[in-house]
Amino acid sequence: MDCNLGTVTGSAARWYKQVPGGVPQFVLVWYHGWSSVTYGSGFSSPRFTSTHQSTSDYRLMINNVEEGDSAVYYCQTWDGNTVVFGLGTKLIVTSSSLPPPVLTVFPPSRAELQSNKATLVCLSRLSAPFAEVS
Template sequence: MLSVFIILFITLSCVSGVTVVTQSPLITVNKGQTAKMDCNLGTVTTDAARWYKQTPGGVPQFVLMFGHSSSAPTYGSGFSAPKFTSTRSSKSDYSLIISNVDVGDSAVYYCKTWDKTVMVFGQGTKLNVIDFPLAPPVVTLLSPSTEALKESKATLVCLAEDISVALVHVSWTVDGRSVTDGVWSSATEKQQDKTFRMSSYLTINSSDWINNVDFSCQVSVGSKFTKKSISNSQCY
């Protein structure tokens, strides 16, 4: 089911005229605190925001629906007030609020709406609930191989290890500019020491590497992050 969400998001992002639903990418809070996740429905002002919870390897669960004319949310099975609620600050700006969060609330929360007859999902908000101090991950940024650079395209690999939690946010920049095209990130994998590791990949033009363009990968876990940069000139 999650693969359906991803396919829908990728497909609809290419459909001309369809609204773009945006969400905050990553939130990390301590156990017992309140988590607030924001969702903007773009050009949609008359339909509701619907929230879904997706745990790693689990089935997506409908949490609640809240519309511009609603007096209270409509809940899915297993979700109810006062722990789960929703607010709106405009006809297109909604929030999902989870009170007294527990570690089991850690998940990716997707916001969905309808743009006329088209179903549109946001990219998801990763919620980490922790009951221990966070540490920045260990990040290694690997340069493309000499063989790969003989082709027009090459790949940079960003390896993150010693991650404290299962959900992280990865961002890439090229000469200081944020990029999302050509980026693919793996899911985190739990290690024997109970930390996690993951990899993110950026497809680049080989000519950019040869011309000493600067590439950076940042892996964030809550307020803790590690950023690594690399260029051809740094490798000699």
Template sequence: MITIFCAFFSLLTCVSGVTVVTQSPLITVRKGEQAKLDCNLGTVTDKSARWYKQTPGGVPQYMLRFYHDWSSVEYGSGFSAPKFTSTHSSKSDYSLIINNVDVDDFAVYYCKTWDSSVLPLESETVESFCTSEDVTCITVVFGQGTKLNVIDFPLTPPVLTLLSPSTEALKESKATLVCLAEDISVALVHVTWSVNGRSVTDGVWSSPTEKQQDKTFKMSSYLTVESSDWMDNADFSCEVSVGSKFTKKSISVSQC
């Protein structure tokens, strides 16, 4: 038997018509509180939701899985009740509950499910297991992850600087805008770029946060666009959020 395996979070295999697993991008809670991380399995209603924890620089750890027909949660090594549990509000809506959160819970949490209704092609956030004998595939789909910040101090909005493309860069077909975020009070942030009020993800790359001597963090995010889009006087915006606090900056060629 030959088995084809797409590595964890790799781009080696994708699928056509695969369900989309949706998670909130960022949650910030105070130390000692309860964190509730939601996951929607899309069109999948007959499979369990499985959760993984990944600390910065670490490998994903299997935490637990839960199915709406089960009476109890199945746990991975090192995870147990009452600290960790899972609930559901429908056959496709699940939640990971972390009680009495501590700084060790600071991580990115990924939700995963199975979708057997599609054929293997190409996608992101997918593992695919197929046999050459019967061409039966199990498509494993991941959400994009929820960043969990744990704080014991008041949050403050980050300070942003939005830089336009350089004159030299505009001579090429592509141009890059830079969003510098400083005085960030937590290590995990959520960055959103928009053009004329519409959110964009193509051409976006964001660096990890970097801790400073004053214990704040800084990071950079980049948006690469067609030079003609910039010269057409479109409005470009960068927003960086940390929990309920955020800062948004906008720029266009007419402002430069």
């Protein structure tokens, strides 16, 4: 996952992991001038690493991803006294053996159809957690 700090070049890049409905967890912090990464509780090398391409371009890498790594990962830095977060990168890790979801479409009611409206409800069951629905 990449993070571009824009014009901010004198600040470290921090990474946070957030699962839906959960609080953000601090993953790691790294600055291009440091000799090593500082990790949050439960995160360590070599599974979680960070590199930089320039003084403002950082990358979070997760090796041997697991389903438990599924989350939105946010990059954060400081611009002077202002904390700045990226928009986040959604990571979804699924097992290749997952069955397809079971979809059920519920039709509109007769009363709704008589009012020239039609609302369909689609229920997805047995789907991978955190999956996109469109």
